Structures are given as structure tokens and as C-alpha cells.
Amino acid sequence: MILLPTSILSLVASASLVSASSRHETLYKDVVIVGGGASGAYAAVRLRDDYGKSIALIEKQDILGGMVDSYVDPDTKIPYDFGVKSFIDAGNAKGFFDRFNIPLGNASVVTVTTDYIDFTTGQVVQYDLPPFEDQMAAMAKFLAIVEPWETLMQPGYDHFPLPSAIPADLLLPYGEFITKHGLEAAIPLIYPTTGLGLGNMARETTMFVLQAFGASMARAFVGKQAQFVPASGRNQDLYDAIAADLADDVLYSSTVLASRRSKAGVSLTVRNHRTGQISQIHARRLLLAIEPTADNMAPFDLDRNERSTLGKFTYTNEYTGLVNNPDFVSGMSYFNVPASAAPDNYLVLPDPSFTARIDYIGGDNLFRVTVVGDESLDANGAKKLVQKDFATLLKAGRLQAATNGSRALNWVDFSAHGPMHARVSVKDVRDGFFQKLTALQGGRSTWWTGGAFSVNFQTTLWEYDELILPGILKGLD
Ligand SMILES: Cc1cc2nc3c(=O)[nH]c(=O)nc-3n(C[C@H](O)[C@H](O)[C@H](O)COP(=O)(O)OP(=O)(O)OC[C@H]3O[C@@H](n4cnc5c(N)ncnc54)[C@H](O)[C@@H]3O)c2cc1C
Structure with missing residues (x-):
């Protein structure tokens, strides 16, 4: 050359x-x-x-x-997004869609009933969520605390402080940070959305968890920042x-x-x-x-x-996919938490690699699967893990064991996002x-x-x- x-x-x-x-x-x-x-x-x-x-x-x-x-049902032609769910209205984001003449709308919301289950045993976890007002109040408090740090790390690290000036909270383990500020009631909103991408976020360093769920997500929750999708869905x-x-x-x-x-x-x-x-x-x-x-x-x-x-x-590896076995009950979300999280230990979370959640998203019994892997989990390993968890849930009676059900998961679609959420010590x-x-x-x-x-x-x-x-x-x- x-x-x-x-x-x-x-x-x-x-x-x-x-x-x-x-x-x-x-x-x-x-x-x-x-x-x-x-x-x-x-x-x-x-x-x-x-x-x-x-x-x-x-x-x-x-x-x-x-x-x-984006998966499109070949019969109904209805699209289902099982990767990116929505776009946060930041900078000139809407202008970027406009230049391609893509009209915007709101992300569709599918109402589900959530079963909290320890996927290692298939046993139900008696998990008591805080009242929704308490969750939202904690989210508002979280926002007030983290918003001043946002520009240190976003959109890039160009203004990240010199070592002597780094706010001490940013380097705490996230679990400690949450406890220190009494923000536990916000965890049932933070973890299931984007916090889980880090694996066990309670053990991770606060600044990197804030990169997965920080001020912009908190503003979206409290209605201070819009999110949108193409009107086509x-x-x-x-x-x-x-x-x-x-x-x-x-x-x-x-x-x-x-x-x-x-x-x-x-x-x-x-x-x-x-x-x-x-x-x-x-x-x-x-x-x-x-x-x-x-x-x-x-x-x-x-x-x-x-x-x-x-x-x-270092990274976690993320995988998402769609499954449609009839054993999954339409309208359900199967959410993985360790048994010791009961009744309200919101900072007790699974360690990677794990299937994080299996959620009904509509259509012909379509369920979105989210897997968070450690550094060694590859796409085959991710599929095997979900298959094992499916068998555990079936055996424990958490699913409906349809007579025409197959013991093998039926992957309608699958996507290997691979390494993401880069972080350092x-x-x-x-x-x-x-x-x-x-x-x-x-x-x-x-x-x-x-x-x-x-x-x-x-x-x-x-x-x-x-x-x-x-x-x-x-x-x-
Ligand atoms: C399940 C999931 C849900 C998400 N939901 C949202 C959401 O709702 N809203 C949101 O804003 N963000 C969301 N994100 C995050 C967002 O999608 C990512 O932050 C973003 O895609 C990262 O952009 P990127 O350009 O860094 O990488 P990517 O978008 O991953 O792009 C990298 C590209 O490079 C290609 N590539 C990789 N390696 C090579 C190579 N060696 N040679 C050539 N090409 C290569 C890949 O095929 C890919 O097209 C989600 C992520 C995941 C995994």
C-alpha cells in the first residue's frame, strides 16, 4: 500500500x-x-x-x-421495533428527520402485566414496587442531583474535569450513590429501561450508569424532554x-x-x-x-x-430478539430479578450474563427478549441462555405450556448489538x-x-x- x-x-x-x-x-x-x-x-x-x-x-x-x-410482520405489514425504541428530542434531531421528509409521531405503548421472576429458578419474586408518585418524586430528585453533571460527559467527554476536580459522587459505586441520596424509589424506573444495559448497575461506577440513564432520560420521565418515532412506527x-x-x-x-x-x-x-x-x-x-x-x-x-x-x-454485550412461542401469555412481561430482591431491595440485581426481560409487544404473540452479557457472551451463547431460561420458566409453571408449544424457542428475529456501554475503572x-x-x-x-x-x-x-x-x-x- x-x-x-x-x-x-x-x-x-x-x-x-x-x-x-x-x-x-x-x-x-x-x-x-x-x-x-x-x-x-x-x-x-x-x-x-x-x-x-x-x-x-x-x-x-x-x-x-x-x-x-425494525421487524415488519409479513402478513399484517405492521412494524415492531425491538432495538431502538425512540429518539430523544435533542439538538436538531427533528430537523434531521425533516430533511428526509419523515413525519414524526409518538412511540406506541403496549400495556403489560409484569411478573417478577428469578430466572435461575423460575420462582415468583414477591416484589413490592413503591407507589408510582414516590417513584416519580424520586425521579425528580434524581434529575435535580445529576443534571448539573450532564455537560461533563455529554455529548462527549471534552469538558470532563481534571482528576482533582471530578465530583466525588461520579466515582462512587452506583448502589452507594443511590443510597446516599435516598433515591431507591427511582430504581424501578431506571433499571428496566436503560440501566440494565450495564449488567448489574448497582455495582458499576456512577458516572457510567449516568451515561446509560442520566439527565435526558430523567427529563423524559418527568415530561421535560420529548421523545418521538417516525409516524410510520x-x-x-x-x-x-x-x-x-x-x-x-x-x-x-x-x-x-x-x-x-x-x-x-x-x-x-x-x-x-x-x-x-x-x-x-x-x-x-x-x-x-x-x-x-x-x-x-x-x-x-x-x-x-x-x-x-x-x-x-470494558463492555457488556447486548442482544435483542423476538420470539413468539404460544407458551408465552399475551399481555405479559416476564422480568428477571434475583429472589433476594424481595420485597423491596431494588438495588439487588442479576449479574451478567442474564436474560433481562421478555415482554409482549403485540402482533402474533410477539415477545421482545433482552439479553445482557458479560464480555464473553456471544450471539450463540445469548440464544442458548434464553433457551435455558425458557425451559426453566416452563418447568416452574410460569408460562401456559401450550399443547402446540415447542420446547425450542421460535426466534422470529434476532440482533447482536455486541459490545456497548464502554467504561473504565x-x-x-x-x-x-x-x-x-x-x-x-x-x-x-x-x-x-x-x-x-x-x-x-x-x-x-x-x-x-x-x-x-x-x-x-x-x-x-
Ligand atoms: C436494545 C437497544 C435499544 C436501544 N434503544 C435506544 C433508544 O430507544 N433510543 C436511543 O437513542 N438509543 C437507543 N439505543 C442505543 C443506540 O442505538 C446506540 O447508542 C447507537 O446505535 C450507537 O451508535 P453507534 O454509531 O455508536 O453504533 P451503532 O449504531 O451500533 O453503529 C455501528 C455500525 O457499525 C457497523 N460495524 C460494526 N463493526 C464494523 C466493522 N468492523 N466494519 C464495518 N462496520 C462495522 C455495525 O453494523 C453498525 O451498523 C439502544 C441500544 C440497544 C442495544
């Missing part, structure tokens, strides 16, 4: 030349983006359509949208519209095999795993919009500093991790976005992209 000098790159990039043969093509671009989920797809649109830069977007799947999972509509817009500038079913990165630009070797086509992409900037795990980073010739910084992240935070992380931006012509550099909410990630765009664009005229 040969890296072209900047002067040559700038000439060819603006022309976006393509020389292609059937099995090999060479592309010259201003910016190459890897990952076509929330952060990568948004950045691609802004860079190409609004700033006039030539781009290539490399996406390993055959659609854009990442964690958005199909969240994938946004990313399909982006895909149509970006057209041939997206390389689907493709991953990077090797890279060279320097101050002068980047050179990526990309393979389409359906066709076998190899693309050589020379670009003046690289934007990485994928989780910076060791596996994902393997082709990117990380230097020692990048490797040691990014290598400090308290020691690393105190050692200035986030200053080191943000200092990676722009080094070796490489920029970074996505959950690990920002937070795991779609529209906040778009706000983070807005923050880094000026740096990416600098010198690209």
Missing part, C-alpha cells in the same frame, strides 16, 4: 476519482467513515450533503442503522432514507482488512464479503464510528498510545483517562465517534458528531 502525499491526495479527493475493475477498485475521498450506525450515518450525510465533501461509508451489514431493529425508515440518499457512497457488507494512517491521510483495504471485491480507499480523513474493541481495531494499525488507551475499555478515570481519550481526536488523520466517545443515545451521538465536524473539516478545503 502506498500513501500519497497530501498535495496529491487533496487534488484527487475533490475529484473523487474511481478506477474500477470487476474485482478491484480504487477510490479517492475526503473522508472515509467506518460504521453506518447512528453516528457514522449521520456524519456521512452532514459531511457529504452539507459540507460538500466526498465520502465513502463502510458498513459490514447490508443496511444502515446499526442498533435499530418503523424506526428503520430514517436509516433507509439515509441509505437511499448516500446511494453508491456506501460500501455494504464490507469490512476493513488493513490500513495505513499518517498525518498525510489514510489508506484502507476494504473487502466486500459477499462479492469478494477489494476496494483500496485513499482518504484525507478517517472517521471511526464503531466500538473501539480489540477485534474491531485489529485492522487499524493502532499505535502504542491508541492501543493502551482504547484497551482500557475508577483508577483509570482518576489517571486522566478521558483527557487521554479526547486527545486521540485527529491524530494520524483519524477521528472517533460512537458510544465509547460519547454516549449510547442516537440523537446525543448526532450532537457529538456536530462537535467533532469542525475538526474533521479543518484543512479539507
Whole structure:
């Protein structure tokens, strides 16, 4: 691979030349983006359509949208979202939908009856929820406490305090933080929505739990911040519209095999795993919009500093899917809590890996399954875990053991979100991790976005992209 000098790159990039043969093509671009989920797809649109830069977007799947999972019932044509549920109204989020002529509406709510069950035994847990007014009062109190810290970590960590100035509460184990402020009554709202993504959030460091459920979610609960979905009820509509817009500038079913990165630009070797086509992409900037795990980073010739910084992240693995066995009772939600959580130990939570919940979402007895795994749980392991829990629930009499039921789970759809909720140890935070992380931006012509550099909410990630765009664009005229 040969890296072209900047002067040559700038000439060819603006022309976006393509020389292609059937099995090999060479592309010259201003910016190459890897990952076509929330952060990568948004950045691609802004860079190409609004700033006039030539781009290539490399996406390993055959659609854009990442964690958005929209299933459409083939008979009724009704869509069911089993990944992303709704978009928080932040920044210019509504404007972004408007530009693709996507009308907005409210997320549909399916009323369910919840059974609290210890999935390890199948036994019912006598779990007494606080009165709803108490839950909401605790949520309002939670919001008042955490809101002042929001801009330290969102949309990115650029304003994260130096170690000596980090608010002490942010580094407490979350269980301690909640007890210290008397916020236990808010946990039955925080954990089941997004808090569970961290695994046992009570044991995690407060600042990372606030990244999963912080001020924006609390504002949404108390009615101070709106959420919306496409009026069609199909969240994938946004990313399909982006895909149509970006057209041939997206390389689907493709991953990077090797890279060279320097101050002068980047050179990526990309393979389409359906066709076998190899693309050589020379670009003046690289934007990485994928989780910076060791596996994902393997082709990117990380230097020692990048490797040691990014290598400090740990993750949980998330999986979601739809099942429709007749044994599940329509209108029920089966929610996993340890037996010792009874009657009101809201901070007693399961440790990963676990099936978090199985919820009726409508249609032909469709149930959404949420699995939170430790670092080693892969997609097969996640399916096996849910199968085991299904057998336990059946044996314990928690389901209706339909006569036409199968002992095997019927997966209607399944999605491996994989590693997310990147976090580091308290020691690393105190050692200035986030200053080191943000200092990676722009080094070796490489920029970074996505959950690990920002937070795991779609529209906040778009706000983070807005923050880094000026740096990416600098010198690209
Ligand atoms: C079950 C679930 C529900 C959620 N609900 C909501 C919600 O209601 N509202 C909300 O705002 N957020 C929600 N989120 C979080 C939100 O979807 C994520 O924070 C967001 O998608 C992260 O964006 P991203 O760009 O970092 O990664 P992703 O959206 O995951 O995008 C990464 C993309 O890169 C691709 N990719 C990965 N590796 C490679 C590679 N090596 N080469 C090429 N391509 C690659 C992937 O296929 C994917 O398309 C939810 C997440 C989950 C898991």
C-alpha cells in the first residue's frame, strides 16, 4: 500500500476519482467513515450533503442503522421495533428527520402485566414496587442531583474535569450513590429501561450508569424532554432514507482488512464479503464510528498510545430478539430479578450474563427478549441462555405450556448489538483517562465517534458528531 502525499491526495479527493475493475477498485475521498450506525450515518450525510465533501461509508451489514431493529410482520405489514425504541428530542434531531421528509409521531405503548421472576429458578419474586408518585418524586430528585453533571460527559467527554476536580459522587459505586441520596424509589424506573444495559448497575461506577440513564432520560420521565418515532412506527425508515440518499457512497457488507494512517491521510483495504471485491480507499480523513474493541481495531494499525488507551475499555454485550412461542401469555412481561430482591431491595440485581426481560409487544404473540452479557457472551451463547431460561420458566409453571408449544424457542428475529456501554475503572478515570481519550481526536488523520466517545443515545451521538465536524473539516478545503 502506498500513501500519497497530501498535495496529491487533496487534488484527487475533490475529484473523487474511481478506477474500477470487476474485482478491484480504487477510490479517492475526503473522508472515509467506518460504521453506518447512528453516528457514522449521520456524519456521512452532514459531511457529504452539507459540507460538500466526498465520502465513502463502510458498513459490514447490508443496511444502515446499526442498533435499530425494525421487524415488519409479513402478513399484517405492521412494524415492531425491538432495538431502538425512540429518539430523544435533542439538538436538531427533528430537523434531521425533516430533511428526509419523515413525519414524526409518538412511540406506541403496549400495556403489560409484569411478573417478577428469578430466572435461575423460575420462582415468583414477591416484589413490592413503591407507589408510582414516590417513584416519580424520586425521579425528580434524581434529575435535580445529576443534571448539573450532564455537560461533563455529554455529548462527549471534552469538558470532563481534571482528576482533582471530578465530583466525588461520579466515582462512587452506583448502589452507594443511590443510597446516599435516598433515591431507591427511582430504581424501578431506571433499571428496566436503560440501566440494565450495564449488567448489574448497582455495582458499576456512577458516572457510567449516568451515561446509560442520566439527565435526558430523567427529563423524559418527568415530561421535560420529548421523545418521538417516525409516524410510520418503523424506526428503520430514517436509516433507509439515509441509505437511499448516500446511494453508491456506501460500501455494504464490507469490512476493513488493513490500513495505513499518517498525518498525510489514510489508506484502507476494504473487502466486500459477499462479492469478494477489494476496494483500496485513499482518504484525507478517517472517521471511526464503531466500538473501539480489540477485534474491531485489529485492522487499524493502532499505535502504542491508541492501543493502551482504547484497551482500557470494558463492555457488556447486548442482544435483542423476538420470539413468539404460544407458551408465552399475551399481555405479559416476564422480568428477571434475583429472589433476594424481595420485597423491596431494588438495588439487588442479576449479574451478567442474564436474560433481562421478555415482554409482549403485540402482533402474533410477539415477545421482545433482552439479553445482557458479560464480555464473553456471544450471539450463540445469548440464544442458548434464553433457551435455558425458557425451559426453566416452563418447568416452574410460569408460562401456559401450550399443547402446540415447542420446547425450542421460535426466534422470529434476532440482533447482536455486541459490545456497548464502554467504561473504565475508577483508577483509570482518576489517571486522566478521558483527557487521554479526547486527545486521540485527529491524530494520524483519524477521528472517533460512537458510544465509547460519547454516549449510547442516537440523537446525543448526532450532537457529538456536530462537535467533532469542525475538526474533521479543518484543512479539507
Ligand atoms: C436494545 C437497544 C435499544 C436501544 N434503544 C435506544 C433508544 O430507544 N433510543 C436511543 O437513542 N438509543 C437507543 N439505543 C442505543 C443506540 O442505538 C446506540 O447508542 C447507537 O446505535 C450507537 O451508535 P453507534 O454509531 O455508536 O453504533 P451503532 O449504531 O451500533 O453503529 C455501528 C455500525 O457499525 C457497523 N460495524 C460494526 N463493526 C464494523 C466493522 N468492523 N466494519 C464495518 N462496520 C462495522 C455495525 O453494523 C453498525 O451498523 C439502544 C441500544 C440497544 C442495544
